[in-house]
Amino acid sequence: MPREYADGEVFLYRGRPIKLCSPCDAATASREPAALLGETLIVRPAPADERRRYLLYWYTAESEKIVRSLVPKWSKALAVRPREATVKYAATRWGSCSSSGRIFFNTRLSMLSDEVAEYIVVHELCHLKQMNHSAAFWDEVISALPGARALRRKLRIEEREAVL
Numbered sequence: 123m124p125r126e127y128a129d130g131e132v133f134l135y136r137g138r139p140i141k142l143c144s145p146c147d148a149a150t151a152s153r154e155p156a157a158l159l160g161e162t163l164i165v166r167p168a169p170a171d172e173r174r175r176y177l178l179y180w181y182t183a184e185s186e187k188i189v190r191s192l193v194p195k196w197s198k199a200l201a202v203r204p205r206e207a208t209v210k211y212a213a214t215r216w217g218s219c220s221s222s223g224r225i226f227f228n229t230r231l232s233m234l235s236d237e238v239a240e241y242i243v244v245h246e247l248c249h250l251k252q253m254n255h256s257a258a259f260w261d262e263v264i265s266a267l268p269g270a271r272a273l274r275r276k277l278r279i280e281e282r283e284a285v286l
């Protein structure tokens with residue numbers, strides 16, 4: 123289903139649906155192009171491509187909050203040290219880790235439920251120990267996060283709706 127970025131359209135935010143809406147009065151008008159108010163994402167009226175940019179900007183900022191909280195926590199727990207962890211848009215990949223220790227996470231990370239986002243963070247950080255998807259890699263992931271396999275299946279379900 124192609125996105126129109128119209129009022130009433132539903133997007134995912136941290137695993138739950140939120141509805142796009144234009145500001146309807148002074149109380150909901152915001153200086154920000156997009157702002158969450160309860161279960162409603164107030165988005166400044168604009169053509170679809172511009173509204174998409176507002177959403178990309180907002181989701182990137184939300185995903186950066188998750189990355190800033192989970193990457194230090196899990197780097198410490200896993201005794202790894204990523205060189206940097208950044209957020210950028212990608213159509214399919216949820217994250218990647220380079221041999222130089224640079225990790226990126228998808229702008230859409232904050233569309234997923236917190237536990238699935240955490241799985242993605244743990245997955246990428248474990249690549250600093252194993253740069254592959256070998257049995258040794260999965261041992262690292264599962265010993266850090268025992269529910270990792272179930273969370274991976276949950277990701278495959280959630281990602282169908284996590285479209286921006």
Ligand SMILES: [Zn+2]
Nearest residue numbers: 245249254255
């Ligand atoms: Zn991987």
